[in-house]
Every structure is written in C-alpha cells, then in structure tokens.
Amino acid sequence: MYKKHIESPELQAGFEKILEGNKQWMKLVAEDTTGRYQQLAKGQSPEILWIGCADSRVPANQITNTLPGEVFVHRNIANMCVHSDMNMLSVLDYAVNVLKVKHVIVAGHYGCGGVAASLSRKQFGIIDNWLCHIKDVYRLHSEEIDAIQDEEKKVNRLVELNVAEQVSNLCSTSIIQNAWKERDDLAVHGVVIDIATGKIVDLDITFTNSEGLGKVLAFA
Ligand code: CO
Numbered sequence: 001m002y003k004k005h006i007e008s009p010e011l012q013a014g015f016e017k018i019l020e021g022n023k024q025w026m027k028l029v030a031e032d033t034t035g036r037y038q039q040l041a042k043g044q045s046p047e048i049l050w051i052g053c054a055d056s057r058v059p060a061n062q063i064t065n066t067l068p069g070e071v072f073v074h075r076n077i078a079n080m081c082v083h084s085d086m087n088m089l090s091v092l093d094y095a096v097n098v099l100k101v102k103h104v105i106v107a108g109h110y111g112c113g114g115v116a117a118s119l120s121r122k123q124f125g126i127i128d129n130w131l132c133h134i135k136d137v138y139r140l141h142s143e144e145i146d147a148i149q150d151e152e153k154k155v156n157r158l159v160e161l162n163v164a165e166q167v168s169n170l171c172s173t174s175i176i177q178n179a180w181k182e183r184d185d186l187a188v189h190g191v192v193i194d195i196a197t198g199k200i201v202d203l204d205i206t207f208t209n210s211e212g213l214g215k216v217l218a219f220a
Pocket of ligand 1: 053054055077078079109111112113114115
C-alpha cells in the first residue's frame with residue numbers, strides 16, 4: 001500500500017477538512033430511517049443522466065435538489081458531447097442501455113469559463129484543443145455572436161447555442177437513435193443554469209425522437 005505523505009500542514013488541513021465534512025454526511029446517512037442508503041449500497045436506478053460543466057459552482061444534485069442515487073452524472077469543461085469522446089459515449093451507453101434513464105439533460109451555465117475562453121484568441125494550454133469544439137459552435141453562429149456588443153452577453157448567448165449544439169450531437173449518436181427505435185420514454189433536454197439565482201432555464205429544445213433532427217443527422 002502507498003503511505004500517506006503530506007509534508008505541508010496547510011495541505012494536510014485541507015484534506016482533513018474533507019474528511020471532517022464526510023463525518024457530517026455519515027451522520028445524516030446514519031440518521032436516515034428510510035433504509036435508502038442500505039438499498040443504494042446494493043445498486044442504482046437513476047432516471048436522469050446529467051451532462052454538465054465541470055465548474056465547481058454547478059453540482060448536479062444540489063441544483064436539482066436530488067439525492068444520491070437519483071442522477072447519473074458526467075461532467076467536463078463546458079458540458080461538451082463530442083462525437084468521438086469515448087468517456088462521454090461510455091457514460092451515455094451505460095445510462096441509456098443499462099440504467100434505462102428517461103431523461104438526458106445537457107446543462108450549461110451562464111458565465112462558463114470554457115465558453116468565454118473559446119471566444120478569445122489566447123492560448124491556454126492543452127485545453128485549447130478541447131475549446132476548438134466550442135469554437136466550432138461559434139463558427140456556426142458567428143454572425144449572431146459578433147453582432148452582440150456586450151462581452152458577457154456574447155458568452156451567455158454562446159453558452160445557450162453550445163447547449164443546443166451538444167443536444168444535437170447527443171441525438172445524432174447511434175446510442176440515442178437506437179434507443180428511440182425501441183422506446184418512447186427517452187427525452188434529451190437542453191438547459192442553462194443561472195448561478196446567481198440557482199435557476200435552471202429550460203431552452204425548450206427537448207427531443208423524444210429523431211424527428212426534427214434533419215435528414216443527415218437522423219439515421220435511416
Ligand atoms: Co463552465
């Protein structure tokens with residue numbers, strides 16, 4: 001076994017704070033009289049797959065007021081659904097075909113740092129290659145984005161357009177399309193979180209079948 005080795009007291013204290021916090025959580029679990037956690041220890045059957053931004057301010061469970069066991073979560077920078085991302089595809093396949101979730105939610109958030117960075121010409125490092133996928137979304141809507149003067153509004157509009165694009169990316173996967181051939185209880189949604197109020201803004205771009213995806217995106 002590896003031995004714990006932290007020399008910095010500050011670093012150690014930061015880690016202990018996490019373990020202390022866990023004791024509070026354990027207390028809540030111990031006080032629960034519903035048997036929910038004993039049940040959860042045996043397995044999960046969430047109805048929701050949440051694909052959100054990795055940003056620390058948008059935790060799926062807190063924002064939706066849900067408990068452990070209720071939301072299957074995948075998060076990355078700027079809540080992207082990149083066609084060839086094996087990580088996202090594996091999560092999606094497991095959620096849709098094994099867990100049989102009923103809702104897949106792409107959740108962006110206003111003020112997204114990843115989206116803001118994609119609108120800049122600066123280099124940030126390896127992440128630049130990930131941000132290229134958001135720049136692709138900008139390219140589809142550059143006229144609309146360029147016409148917005150206010151920087152914050154520019155970012156926030158691209159946040160919305162990016163969510164719409166990622167919903168479209170999800171719907172065009174063979175995973176979602178094949179699921180739709182077998183079931184009519186699977187919806188893909190796009191939302192944006194307003195961190196300041198906590199509100200989830202529904203972008204009204206829900207798909208429950210491949211109608212409306214266009215003739216190229218929808219498999220025959
Ligand atoms: Co973000």
